Amino acid sequence: MQRRHFIHTLSTAVLSLQALTLARQAFAQVPPTTPPAAPHWRSNPFALGVASGEPRPDAVLLWTRLYPGAPAVGESASRLQLWAHFQEQSGLNAQQACVVHYDVFSDEALRHRVKQGQVRTHAGRGWSVHARVTGLEPNRPYWYRFRCGEAVSPVGRTRTAPALGAATAQMRIALTSCQHYEQGYYAAHAEIAQQSLDVVLFAGDYIYESSNPKYRIRPHTGGIPSTLDQYRERHALYKLDPDLQACHAAHPWVCTWDDHEVENDYAGVHNIRYQDAESFLQRRAAAYQAYFEHMPVWPGANDHGPHQRIHSHYQWGDLVDWWMLDCRQYRNAQPCRDPLKGGGRVVVACDERDDPRRTMLGSAQEQWFSDSFKAAKAHWRLVVQSTQISSTSLPTPVGRSIFTDGWDGYPVARQRLIHTLAQAPKGTVVTLGGDVHMNVAADLRQVPNDPHSPIVAAELVTTSITSRGMGESTLARIREHNPDIRHARSDERGYTLIDVQREHITATFRATPHPVQAGATLSTQAQYTLRHGEPGLARQ
Numbered sequence: 001m002q003r004r005h006f007i008h009t010l011s012t013a014v015l016s017l018q019a020l021t022l023a024r025q026a027f028a029q030v031p032p033t034t035p036p037a038a039p040h041w042r043s044n045p046f047a048l049g050v051a052s053g054e055p056r057p058d059a060v061l062l063w064t065r066l067y068p069g070a071p072a073v074g075e076s077a078s079r080l081q082l083w084a085h086f087q088e089q090s091g092l093n094a095q096q097a098c099v100v101h102y103d104v105f106s107d108e109a110l111r112h113r114v115k116q117g118q119v120r121t122h123a124g125r126g127w128s129v130h131a132r133v134t135g136l137e138p139n140r141p142y143w144y145r146f147r148c149g150e151a152v153s154p155v156g157r158t159r160t161a162p163a164l165g166a167a168t169a170q171m172r173i174a175l176t177s178c179q180h181y182e183q184g185y186y187a188a189h190a191e192i193a194q195q196s197l198d199v200v201l202f203a204g205d206y207i208y209e210s211s212n213p214k215y216r217i218r219p220h221t222g223g224i225p226s227t228l229d230q231y232r233e234r235h236a237l238y239k240l241d242p243d244l245q246a247c248h249a250a251h252p253w254v255c256t257w258d259d260h261e262v263e264n265d266y267a268g269v270h271n272i273r274y275q276d277a278e279s280f281l282q283r284r285a286a287a288y289q290a291y292f293e294h295m296p297v298w299p300g301a302n303d304h305g306p307h308q309r310i311h312s313h314y315q316w317g318d319l320v321d322w323w324m325l326d327c328r329q330y331r332n333a334q335p336c337r338d339p340l341k342g343g344g345r346v347v348v349a350c351d352e353r354d355d356p357r358r359t360m361l362g363s364a365q366e367q368w369f370s371d372s373f374k375a376a377k378a379h380w381r382l383v384v385q386s387t388q389i390s391s392t393s394l395p396t397p398v399g400r401s402i403f404t405d406g407w408d409g410y411p412v413a414r415q416r417l418i419h420t421l422a423q424a425p426k427g428t429v430v431t432l433g434g435d436v437h438m439n440v441a442a443d444l445r446q447v448p449n450d451p452h453s454p455i456v457a458a459e460l461v462t463t464s465i466t467s468r469g470m471g472e473s474t475l476a477r478i479r480e481h482n483p484d485i486r487h488a489r490s491d492e493r494g495y496t497l498i499d500v501q502r503e504h505i506t507a508t509f510r511a512t513p514h515p516v517q518a519g520a521t522l523s524t525q526a527q528y529t530l531r532h533g534e535p536g537l538a539r540q
């Protein structure tokens with residue numbers, strides 16, 4: 001045993017005598033009823049950084065979580081150990097609430113404070129802090145920080161959206177997804193943090209619950225999470241990454257989720273082990289709660305357990321209407337599942353997939369999106385969802401094979417989506433996605449892969465931040481047999497820079513080879529442009 005480790009173990013043992021007793025007393029008393037207490041921090045409670053999100057013309061959401069380090073570095077801790085550690089580091093009894101103050105400034109030098117306020121937090125919400133700051137001016141940057149006791153957080157920069165309908169010339173976006181911690185470093189986030197941007201869009205797989213020993217650059221702590229404490233630990237591990245923290249501190253994010261925030265390939269109330277719905281929903285509730293506790297996403301409905309709305313609509317002046325869709329929570333199970341192992345798989349003949357009752361978005365979200373999309377008036381429409389819409393099917397002697405977890409497993413729902421997208425003026429719609437760990441530029445046609453069918457929208461799918469992509473030989477066949485796909489590369493990791501101007505949208509795939517090494521630099525893999533009013537992407 002190393003000396004440092006021995007001392008740490010010893011101090012943890014001493015701590016347990018006093019603090020564990022207090023933590024045990026506090027265990028059943030959340031949320032607290034006693035008045036908020038003043039903490040006296042022995043370590044930095046802002047170790048997970050700060051973040052902002054959901055930019056509106058007059059408002060933005062600020063986030064942090066009080067987290068004074070892990071009680072056992074590199075190892076998992078029980079809830080009692082977590083609480084005991086928090087008590088020791090904060091001077092608070094874990095049954096007490098704590099008040100966190102926030103300040104918002106109009107200048108980077110923090111001389112002009114324009115807003116301030118406070119948020120009460122407690123152990124029942126993982127000491128997370130969400131502050132929705134309103135009364136801000138449109139279309140401008142702000143800087144913010146939090147205070148708790150004597151501790152002061154790092155400074156974050158955020159911005160508001162232009163006023164509704166205001167003439168707007170440009171919007172710059174970084175599209176991101178799939179950041180498996182074990183499979184590489186967050187060089188993409190380091191570069192995004194340095195970019196001049198309006199917003200970061202995250203399309204899902206913010207954490208991974210699972211592990212693949214073949215591609216492990218740096219290990220997760222803990223095993224596969226299933227409880228609230230375990231999901232919290234996983235989120236905290238990701239948030240400790242300095243590049244991810246820098247990216248959150250630099251720009252507001254707008255997020256949706258995919259499957260790995262809960263479990264690989266879950267679909268609505270179904271998981272791959274055919275667990276009963278009630279048990280799986282308990283796990284989903286734990287995963288969703290930990291997600292909201294750690295993200296700059298408004299947790300307003302967080303008391304609804306396993307049922308949480310995340311889909312939403314945003315506007316950027318008169319330039320962009322955009323939607324964040326939820327492709328996981330409301331969908332039917334994948335069609336033609338293997339009775340021994342659920343989730344997605346490759347199938348050939350599967351009549352079930354053509355059932356018109358099958359849904360990816362759920363009927364309520366689908367109706368909401370259709371209504372909102374048809375009412376939109378902006379110059380461009382961006383539809384953000386978690387995966388690839390264009391087909392990746394392959395011919396076989398007995399029909400085309402499809403992967404059932406993607407939109408190919410929900411073809412009638414996809415046709416309904418395409419029908420809605422076709423209501424917009426030609427050459428004004430771009431769909432954005434992630435999940436498949438490759439950069440894709442594609443045409444979405446009324447009839448997929450029929451070159452005579454009209455193009456309804458352009459599709460851009462970003463590669464993963466770190467997660468490994470599929471093999472090149474399979475992808476070469478997919479490209480060959482799906483003419484709608486104009487570009488597809490799965491060998492590099494990164495993000496997609498999207499520059500929206502009135503005349504055109506330019507997408508730049510920024511990438512580096514797999515796996516991502518610490519300090520890796522990214523370069524441009526390819527660039528595509530969509531001219532306003534004209535169908536189809538053009539390579540630059």
Ligand SMILES: [Fe+2]
Binds near residue numbers: 260437
């Ligand atoms: Fe992923």
